[in-house]
Amino acid sequence: MKKHTQIFVSEGHLIDSGIMTKILNLIVAEQAEYQVLKFEMGRNNLAPSHLEIEVRCDQAEKFETLTAKLVNLGCYEKITKEAVLKPAGKDATVPDDFYSSTNLKTLVYHENKWHEVEGQRMDGVLVFEQGRFKCRKLRNVKKGDAVVCGSDSIRLIPEFRERSSEEFGFMLNDVSSERSVRVTIEKIAQEIKRIRAQGGKIIVVSGPVVIHTGGAGALAALIRNDYVQGLLTGNALAVHDIEAVLYGTSLGIDLQTGKPVDEGHRNHMRAINQINHYGSIAAAVAAGLLTDGVMQAVIQKKIPYVLAGSLRDDGPLPETVTDMIEAQEQYQAIVKEAAMIIMLSSMLHSIATGNMIPARIKTICVDINPAVVTKLIDRGSAQAIGVVTDVGLFVRSLAEKLGVL
Numbered sequence: 001m002k003k004h005t006q007i008f009v010s011e012g013h014l015i016d017s018g019i020m021t022k023i024l025n026l027i028v029a030e031q032a033e034y035q036v037l038k039f040e041m042g043r044n045n046l047a048p049s050h051l052e053i054e055v056r057c058d059q060a061e062k063f064e065t066l067t068a069k070l071v072n073l074g075c076y077e078k079i080t081k082e083a084v085l086k087p088a089g090k091d092a093t094v095p096d097d098f099y100s101s102t103n104l105k106t107l108v109y110h111e112n113k114w115h116e117v118e119g120q121r122m123d124g125v126l127v128f129e130q131g132r133f134k135c136r137k138l139r140n141v142k143k144g145d146a147v148v149c150g151s152d153s154i155r156l157i158p159e160f161r162e163r164s165s166e167e168f169g170f171m172l173n174d175v176s177s178e179r180s181v182r183v184t185i186e187k188i189a190q191e192i193k194r195i196r197a198q199g200g201k202i203i204v205v206s207g208p209v210v211i212h213t214g215g216a217g218a219l220a221a222l223i224r225n226d227y228v229q230g231l232l233t234g235n236a237l238a239v240h241d242i243e244a245v246l247y248g249t250s251l252g253i254d255l256q257t258g259k260p261v262d263e264g265h266r267n268h269m270r271a272i273n274q275i276n277h278y279g280s281i282a283a284a285v286a287a288g289l290l291t292d293g294v295m296q297a298v299i300q301k302k303i304p305y306v307l308a309g310s311l312r313d314d315g316p317l318p319e320t321v322t323d324m325i326e327a328q329e330q331y332q333a334i335v336k337e338a339a340m341i342i343m344l345s346s347m348l349h350s351i352a353t354g355n356m357i358p359a360r361i362k363t364i365c366v367d368i369n370p371a372v373v374t375k376l377i378d379r380g381s382a383q384a385i386g387v388v389t390d391v392g393l394f395v396r397s398l399a400e401k402l403g404v405l
Contacts, residue, residue, distance in 0.1 A: 003056045004063040007037065007078040008070055012158060014049040015041065019158055023053070023073050030066045032057040052078065068151045072102060076109075076155040083110045083153035085128055085146040092139050097149045099126055101135050103359045103383075105157040108133045108148060114155060120358040139325070159359045159383055181389045182397070188364060188387075189401035192227055192340065195362075200339030201229040205353045207346030208236040211294070212250045213392025215344075216241055218399035220297040225404040230334040231298055231305040232353060233346070235316040238281065238295050238307050243271040245293040272315040280318045306330040308349065332356050340364070343384075345391040347372045359383045366394045 014020040027034045038052040055070070057063035067077075086095045101124040107114040108126060110133070117126055117133045124135040126148035133148070141147065148154075195202060210219055222228050240250045248255055252264025261267075278284040282299050290296040298305050307320040308327035321327040335341065335353060340362040343350035350365060354376055357363070363384040365373045373386030387394060399405040 003058055004060055005054060005056045006063075006067065007052060007054050008075040009078050010051045010053075010073070010075045012048045012074060013042070013045075014051055016045060017158060019073055020049075020051060023051075023070065023075065026069055026073065027055055027066065030057070030062060030069070032063070032066055071151040071154050071156060074104075074156045074158040077152060080109045080155075081152040083108050083128070084149045086149050088141050088143055088145045088147055090143045092141055094125055094138065094141055094147045095149050099148045099151055099154060100124070101126060102156060103354075103357060104159065105358065105360065106135075107155040107157070109153040109155070122355045181387060181394070184385075184387055185394065185397045186401055188342075189398055191362065192398075192402065195339045196227060198339075201337060202227060202340045202342065203230040203232060203335055203338045203353075204228050204342050204344060205232045205346060205349050206237055206344040207233070207349065208240045208250075209345040209391050210395060211237060211240040211244055212253075213390055214255060215392035215395035216244055216294050217292075218392075218395040218405055219344075220292070220294050221399050221404040222395070222402070223294065223297040223301055223303060225402070226301075227402060227404070228303060230338070231294070231303060232308070232331050232334060232349060233305070234308050234310055234349060235313040235320040238317055238319070239268050239271055239315065241294045242275060242281070242284075242290065243268045245290055245296070246271055246274060269314060272317060275317055276315075282319075304334050306334060308352075310348075328352070328356075335361075342366070343376070344395065345372075347375065350376055354384065366391050 010019065010023060012019065024034065033056040035054045036051070037054055038050070040050040042049045055066065057066060088094050101120065101122060103120060103122045106117040106120055108117060115133050117135050119135045121135055125138055125141055127134050127136050127141065128146040128148065192202060210216065244250050244255055247267045247270065249261055249264050249267045252260055252267055254261050274289065275281055275284050278287055278289065281295050284290050285296050285299045306327060307317060308331065309316050309320045309322035313320065316322065321330060331353060335357055338357065338361055341353060341357065343353065343363065343365040345367050354363065364387060365376050365384045366387045366389065367373060368388065368390055370386065370388045373384065373388065376384050396405065
């Protein structure tokens with residue numbers, strides 16, 4: 001039986017990151033064979049290693065599948081093939097063998113050199129336009145666009161943070177236990193200070209739980225003290241934040257006593273009604289109706305924000321974006337060039353944001369349920385750091401570490 005053979009190359013922190021082990025285990029799991037032709041180990045933690053490995057498989061279809069998986073681990077063929085570009089047959093429709101992007105830094109081999117892809121994100125299509133390769137959503141592909149097909153010309157650069165040189169690196173791909181939460185928050189606070197000192201952007205993705213758990217004041221304090229440069233959320237956070245400011249409740253529960261109040265179940269609707277009287281949250285702030293809270297801080301500091309609507313929204317508030325495509329576009333605009341994204345107990349908004357960003361962006365996911373963090377990582381955001389704790393406690397502790405509470 002004919003053996004399908006190819007030599008693959010992988011470069012980088014192959015040992016420290018565990019990538020070399022993953023490569024070899026994958027080949028064995030796919031019932032293929034390999035022979036290490038060359039391996040040069042980096043002399044220290046900063047120096048990259050170099051691997052050349054011959055892979056053999058007796059089935060063409062299985063070999064093609066294995067090749068795609070090896071590419072996703074950062075391997076590329078030693079004798080690299082020219083990128084295959086095929087025209088899109090019509091708008092939002094591409095050839096069946098199109099390459100679907102990851103969030104890792106991606107290079108395409110074209111005209112005898114490697115080109116870095118612009119606008120890297122997950123689940124995108126690579127388009128060659130005016131001498132550059134760009135990552136584009138399928139819905140934005142136009143008829144005639146030159147689309148990259150197959151993975152033979154693709155090279156991915158896996159993310160790696162050197163542990164000893166970067167304080168933040170020790171937490172990479174980790175889900176912290178309750179015992180390490182204090183240490184983790186302290187490290188996150190240090191990293192936030194470093195990012196802001198360099199002018200970097202920090203974006204918060206949050207669900208309404210931050211309000212329910214008493215974290216609104218701390219989050220507002222972070223915003224007022226320039227530790228947040230964008231807020232991505234839904235209708236519910238804004239509604240319950242406004243409810244808390246106007247009536248001292250969240251979901252009808254008194255935030256001071258933790259007890260239900262008489263007819264408190266209608267307070268969130270009363271909050272929406274009050275904003276509708278003024279026409280917008282911003283107008284309510286300007287009129288002096290809202291004197292505190294997350295939304296008041298966002299508007300006073302002129303921080304960009306998006307309230308993405310959902311099927312279950314009450315109201316919704318005037319500013320809520322009910323067109324999902326438009327909400328995605330607005331989210332994408334705000335996360336652009338972010339240095340860190342902090343996700344606070346909102347699985348769907350967090351996964352959506354994770355799909356939009358390249359792996360180089362530091363990502364913190366905070367939730368009382370560790371399964372939420374695991375799901376985010378499983379969806380492809382392998383750079384996410386999980387903090388398993390009460391989100392209100394996390395935000396208050398972070399604000400204290402940063403000296404704003």
